[in-house]
Amino acid sequence: MLGIRDRGASPCTPDDLIRQHYDLGNAFFASWLDASMCYSSAMFEPDDDLARAQLRKIDYHLAEARAAGAARVLDVGCGWGQLLRRAVEAHRVAHIVGVTPSLNQAKHIRDFGDPRIEVEVGSWYDHRPAMPYDAIVSIGAFEHFARRGALQGEKLEGYRAFFGEVHSWLKQDGVFSLQTIAYGNMRREDQNNFLSSQIFPESDLPTLADLVLSSDGLFEVVRLRNDRSDYERTLIEWTKNLRRSWQHAVALVGLERVKMFDRYLRLSALGFHTGTANLFRVTLRRIDRSRA
Amino acid sequence: MMIIERRTASEIKRWLTAYIARERNVPESKIDPIRRLEAYGLDSVTVAVMTGDLEEWLGVSVEATLPYKYPTIEQLSIALATA
Numbered sequence: 001m002l003g004i005r006d007r008g009a010s011p012c013t014p015d016d017l018i019r020q021h022y023d024l025g026n027a028f029f030a031s032w033l034d035a036s037m038c039y040s041s042a043m044f045e046p047d048d049d050l051a052r053a054q055l056r057k058i059d060y061h062l063a064e065a066r067a068a069g070a071a072r073v074l075d076v077g078c079g080w081g082q083l084l085r086r087a088v089e090a091h092r093v094a095h096i097v098g099v100t101p102s103l104n105q106a107k108h109i110r111d112f113g114d115p116r117i118e119v120e121v122g123s124w125y126d127h128r129p130a131m132p133y134d135a136i137v138s139i140g141a142f143e144h145f146a147r148r149g150a151l152q153g154e155k156l157e158g159y160r161a162f163f164g165e166v167h168s169w170l171k172q173d174g175v176f177s178l179q180t181i182a183y184g185n186m187r188r189e190d191q192n193n194f195l196s197s198q199i200f201p202e203s204d205l206p207t208l209a210d211l212v213l214s215s216d217g218l219f220e221v222v223r224l225r226n227d228r229s230d231y232e233r234t235l236i237e238w239t240k241n242l243r244r245s246w247q248h249a250v251a252l253v254g255l256e257r258v259k260m261f262d263r264y265l266r267l268s269a270l271g272f273h274t275g276t277a278n279l280f281r282v283t284l285r286r287i288d289r290s291r292a
Numbered sequence: 293m294m295i296i297e298r299r300t301a302s303e304i305k306r307w308l309t310a311y312i313a314r315e316r317n318v319p320e321s322k323i324d325p326i327r328r329l330e331a332y333g334l335d336s337v338t339v340a341v342m343t344g345d346l347e348e349w350l351g352v353s354v355e356a357t358l359p360y361k362y363p364t365i366e367q368l369s370i371a372l373a374t375a
Contacts, residue, residue: 236355243347259344266340266356273357274336 026080026104028252032242032261037080037108040140040179041231041279050237053230057179058083061137062091064177064223064283070134071095074169076124077141081109081117088116099127124162132171142180146204159206159214167218167286176219176284183207184228184271184278211282219284228272231279235269299350301373307349308365311342325365346372 026037033039034051042053043060061083067073069092075083078098087093097118100106109119120127124141145162146155166176183205206214212221242249242262249258271277299307305325313320316332323332334342340356347354352375362368 232357236357239356240353243353262344263337263340266344267336269356270336270340273360276336 024253024257026108028249029080031245031249031252032238034237034241036082038082039079040234041227042234042237043227043281044230044233050234050241053234054082055086057139057230058086059090060281061139061177061179062087062093062135064281065135065137065175067091067093067135067137069093072131072133073097074127074129074133074136075099076127076136076138076166077144078105078109078119079140080105081112081119083137083139084109084117084119085112085114088114097129097133099124124165127165127169129169132174133169134171134174136166136170136174136176137178138166138176139179140181142178143205144203146206148204150204155204155206156210156214159210160218163215163218170286172286172288174286175222176286178211178280178282178284180211180280180282181205181231182211182278182280184275186276205277208278208280211280215284218287220287221282222285223281223283225281226278227281228275228277228279231277232269232272235265235272239265239269299373301369304346304350304369304372305365307346308369311345312365315342323365325369327365328363329359329365329368330363 029037029039034054036051036054038054038057041057042048042050043057044053045056048056062068062073065073067087071094073087073093073096075087075096075098078084078100081098084096084098087096093116095116095118097120098109099120099122100109101121101123103121106119106121109117124145142159142162146158150158170176215221239262242258242265246258249261268277272279309320309323309325312329312332312334313323315334315338316323329339339359343354343356343358350372352372354372358371359368362371
């Protein structure tokens, strides 16, 4: 997976740092995520529990990307593979590729033993598909695509490189469904501190303006939703789960780390509640001809 | 098995008053239970930690955003005692 590129280093958070987070161990995450191990915001209807709302989120993105019955679909940042599974089992996708930097997650997915599901360990930056995709989805990965401390211009350049790649991987008229956290109502100088807990020390978030500017001319925005209240509710559910399995979690990773996660989940819930952070779901259609 | 003793509203009120006084480094007498919590300048990190500590002490779930729904010590204490 070590693709040699002639355009310099990847603009992303280094893979090993993301890996450190997700490789804390499947058992630790399983102790507070829902059974499907979705580690991103769910999509709630009033009577949903967390598992139902996670499934609703996955189905939403697959529908937005028009993945039903597709021959080839890509999931950038596929986590523990719940979307991959759902795509082949319920949406008649013939072949789906998931990309993740985490070895633990990749192993978990390989253990499904489903020949329709392929997993690649690495970054989007090194992904080289043999054939284009009919649909692409990315949920909760874009948050790692800029390094903390990068200049605004570098950040936009990195995002634009990503959108450029997604554009080139998609078939004509193909749709990309993206879900990402973004900075909301906070001062620019405070933005870098938002995630300054020890959870993701190297990652930085986009703003809505960053998303628009860096995809301009490559993608048409078909739909844009800000579902920050969904993330607030998801985080509250995770906090409750973590409390319920507190002793088990402490046995797995130690008290300090469990406390740190509890604080991180709570702080994030407050951010989505007050609107200092947003949760965007963006449906983007590939533009085939650049403007005259 | 751990038996969790339910706390009364006045016990929770005392706990919150002491906690905020300690956070702000002021005497407890300066903390007014019917004043909005935001007046004490608690930042979101403090609220996140406080709700976690409160949950641990009470033994029942305390959502991080609860102080936004019940924004004074008085209201929060009553809500938690009757939850």
